[in-house]
Amino acid sequence: MTGQSPIVYPGRMSRWEPQARERLVRAAVELFDEHGYDSTTVVQIAQRAGLTKSTFFRHFPDKREVLFAGQDVLCELLAGGIDAAPDEATPLSAVAAGLEAAAGNFTPELHAIGPALRAVVESNSDLREREALKHHSFADAMTLALRRRGIADPAAGLAAWLGVLAFTDAYACWIDPACDQELTALLRLKLRELRAAISSLD
Structure with a gap:
């Protein structure tokens, strides 16, 4: 978010990395921190995770639920x-x-x-x-x-x-x-x- 220091996350995701659900959570939190919750889209989250939009919706009904995974x-x-x-x-x-x-x-x-x-x-x-x-x-x-x-x-x-x-x-x-x-x-x-x-x- 604007005015906050960037957060270092353990390991950027690669396309071959397993555990898509966890990758999506990490990508979403990164983007929410960088651009704000309202300005972040599902497509952006999927792209950051190296996954597709359809993969996102297989795991979560919307971007809000990413924050409450588990x-x-x-x-x-x-x-x-x-x-x-x-x-x-x-x-x-x-x-x-x-x-x-x-x-x-x-x-x-x-x-x-x-x-x-x-x-x-x-x-x-x-x-x-x-x-x-x-x-x-x-x-x-x-x-x-x-x-x-x-x-x-x-x-x-x-x-x-x-x-x-x-x-x-x-x-x-x-x-x-x-x-x-x-x-x-x-x-x-x-x-x-x-x-x-x-x-x-x-």
Whole structure:
């Protein structure tokens, strides 16, 4: 975007490089950072990735969804981690297991493009609304998983949303260039802070 320093991305794409979905995400974030979200077209994204427009639409319905790639996978990881938590785990301990399972999906490349992706989302009201829907999907996935463990509402929903808050705070810290902590450690820290905050309300 105008006025921002260019971001160095790991490796320019070549036409033979596999993983078209990942290539499209990287190309889109590059272009959004360089020219702005509204000024970037699907054709430009496909060309930057060394792919065709039809390939783009096999992976994404529109350019907005490029920014939210992997949402379904994250929901599955969050729910799977909760399902796999020990039987004696408390609701928040089960949520912590879900968050740690999801953290494994956040690669060094996602860390590298995180600041640019965040800047794009924050600059556009439609993208902020879409991100809110993403957070709701995370909460829904964790709530359902907690219910499968026999945890009733409102406890299940409350624990799930605390997980979402922990995730969003930890992710914001993780993508900060000044941060040198692993995402898993940040998730644990944010959950502890939320537990302490809840205790202080009594």
